[in-house]
Amino acid sequence: MKEKLPKIYLVLKILGIILFLAGLALLITSFCVDDSFSEMEKSVGFMFGGMVGLMIGIIMMSIGFTPNMQKLMIKTQKHIINENREDLKDIANTQADVSKGAVKTVAGAVKEGMTEEVVEEKMFCKYCGKEIDKDSKFCSYCGKEQ
Ligand SMILES: [Zn+2]
Numbered sequence: 001m002k003e004k005l006p007k008i009y010l011v012l013k014i015l016g017i018i019l020f021l022a023g024l025a026l027l028i029t030s031f032c033v034d035d036s037f038s039e040m041e042k043s044v045g046f047m048f049g050g051m052v053g054l055m056i057g058i059i060m061m062s063i064g065f066t067p068n069m070q071k072l073m074i075k076t077q078k079h080i081i082n083e084n085r086e087d088l089k090d091i092a093n094t095q096a097d098v099s100k101g102a103v104k105t106v107a108g109a110v111k112e113g114m115t116e117e118v119v120e121e122k123m124f125c126k127y128c129g130k131e132i133d134k135d136s137k138f139c140s141y142c143g144k145e146q
Helices: 007-032 039-064 066-083 085-120
Strands: 122-124 131-133
Touching: 007 039, 039 066, 066 085
Parallel strands: none
Antiparallel strands: 122 131
């Protein structure tokens, strides 16, 4: 089910375009008006008004067109992924291989560590709890028989 885009985007789009065009028109007019307008009227009325209109229009449009831009970006990404499917597969496989190698190394190290512990063959004295060699008949700390 397609979810409807909030109306605010459409409003911002239309208002943004109108403000942008109005601002542009004002700016262009400021260069064309004759001397029946004073410098003050030219600079404040046309120039400043035009710039504000342009700026607000651009801001409104950039928000209004965000969903369209996002859609376009997703489409572009999809296209790029499709175009480079083979390379991406290669990268994924290489990464998997590297990870596999790393996991193997770590697993090997863990295994080795565990084996080493077994090879060390230590145990604890039943009486004083100190670590002593396995198979030793007497504790090397308290001398009690194991
Ligand atoms: Zn002991």
